[in-house]
Amino acid sequence: QKEVEQDPGPLSVPEGAIVSLNCTYSNSAFQYFMWYRQYSRKGPELLMYTYSSGNKEDGRFTAQVDKSSKYISLFIRDSQPSDSATYLCAMSATNAGKSTFGDGTTLTVKP
Amino acid sequence: DGGITQSPKYLFRKEGQNVTLSCEQNLNHDAMYWYRQDPGQGLRLIYYSQIVNDFQKGDIAEGYSVSREKKESFPLTVTSAQKNPTAFYLCASSPGAGGTEAFFGQGTRLTVV
Numbered sequence: 001q002k003e004v005e006q007d008p009g010p011l012s013v014p015e016g017a018i019v020s021l022n023c024t025y026s027n028s029a030f031q032y033f034m035w036y037r038q039y040s041r042k043g044p045e046l047l048m049y050t051y052s053s054g055n056k057e058d059g060r061f062t063a064q065v066d067k068s069s070k071y072i073s074l075f076i077r078d079s080q081p082s083d084s085a086t087y088l089c090a091m092s093a094t095n096a097g098k099s100t101f102g103d104g105t106t107l108t109v110k111p
Numbered sequence: 112d113g114g115i116t117q118s119p120k121y122l123f124r125k126e127g128q129n130v131t132l133s134c135e136q137n138l139n140h141d142a143m144y145w146y147r148q149d150p151g152q153g154l155r156l157i158y159y160s161q162i163v164n165d166f167q168k169g170d171i172a173e174g175y176s177v178s179r180e181k182k183e184s185f186p187l188t189v190t191s192a193q194k195n196p197t198a199f200y201l202c203a204s205s206p207g208a209g210g211t212e213a214f215f216g217q218g219t220r221l222t223v224v
Contacts, residue, residue, distance in 0.1 A: 006153075032211050043117075043201055043215035044154075088153060092211040097161075098144065098169070099211055103153035 003027050006089055006102030015111050019076040023089035023102045026070065030091040033065050034099065035074045038086045047087075048074065079109045114138065117202050117216035123224050124189070124196065132187045132219045134202035140214070141207030143185035147171060148199045148218075157200075160185055161207055189221065197223050 006023045013019055021035075032051055036044035048063040050056045050072075056063045062075040072091075076083055086106045090099040115136045124130045136143065142161045146154040156169030160179040174193025179185050185204075189196045199220050203213040 034212055036213075036215075041199075041218070041220075043115075043203075043217045044213075046212050046214065049212045090213075094211065097211060098142075098156060098159050099213065101146075101154040103151075 001026065004089065004091060004100050004102045007105055008103065009105035010108065011105060012108045012110065013079055015079060015081060015109055017079050017109070019079050019083070019107060019109075021074040021076075021087050021089075021105050021107070023072050023091075024070055025072075025091055025100075027091070027093065027100075028067075028070065029093040030070075030100075032092040032094070032099075033063070033072050034090040034092075035061075035063055036088040036090060038088060038104070040085075044088055076107075079107075081109050081111050084108045115202060115204055115214055115216035117200075117219050119219060120217065122219055122221045124221060126223060127191045129188055129190050130221065132189070132200055132202075132221070134185045134187065134216060136183050136185075136204045136214075138204055138214060139182070140204035141182070142205045143179065144203045144205075144213065145169075145175070145177065145185070145187045146201045146203065148201060154201065157187065196221055 035048040038044040053067045060077045064073045086104040089102040092099040118133045144159040145157040158177040160166035176188045202216045
């Protein structure tokens with residue numbers, strides 16, 4: 001079993017929809033949680049970085065961490081065609097070490 | 112502009128050849144990483160380095176080698192021992208002791224011909 005499991009997708013939504021992307025994990029030592037966005041044939045870019053449980057909001061994006069359930073989510077409000085990409089979750093036990101990545105969820109937002 | 116530069120963007124290798132992928136960063140980050148990404152799959156860690164002159168194997172190090180002689184440089188050599196080298200290779204860096212979030216280069220697509 002993988003340490004990090006990500007909803008596989010693909011996911012296709014109409015423009016303006018609310019999107020929910022999710023990951024579960026098994027390692028209770030994880031404390032740092034990241035979401036990356038990767039456009040086709042490009043390197044991933046960091047979207048959100050969260051420490052421990054709780055919510056973090058940045059514009060149309062909200063990251064949610066529930067450590068008791070070992071579950072993290074990324075919500076995208078008012079989705080746009082430019083949000084079409086693969087989204088990767090990542091986690092780390094320390095703030096100075098390597099991260100473990102999920103396999104990614106590919107999102108398509110249709111105009 | 113601060114960032115991570117990978118070169119070349121595309122690379123073709125004949126079977127039995129070694130090739131070296133370049134990764135340079137000017138973010139003054141301590142930690143650097145190499146990942147491999149296959150179609151439809153996530154990132155798999157090849158090697159990482161948290162400090163100059165030191166590096167550790169990741170989950171799929173066989174057939175690869177690295178060096179970290181300078182803080183800003185972390186080249187990856189794909190050797191002939193790597194039986195299935197065709198993939199998208201991503202280099203990343205992170206602050207290290209100051210944070211684990213990674214900043215990625217734009218990748219090198221390696222194809223065996």
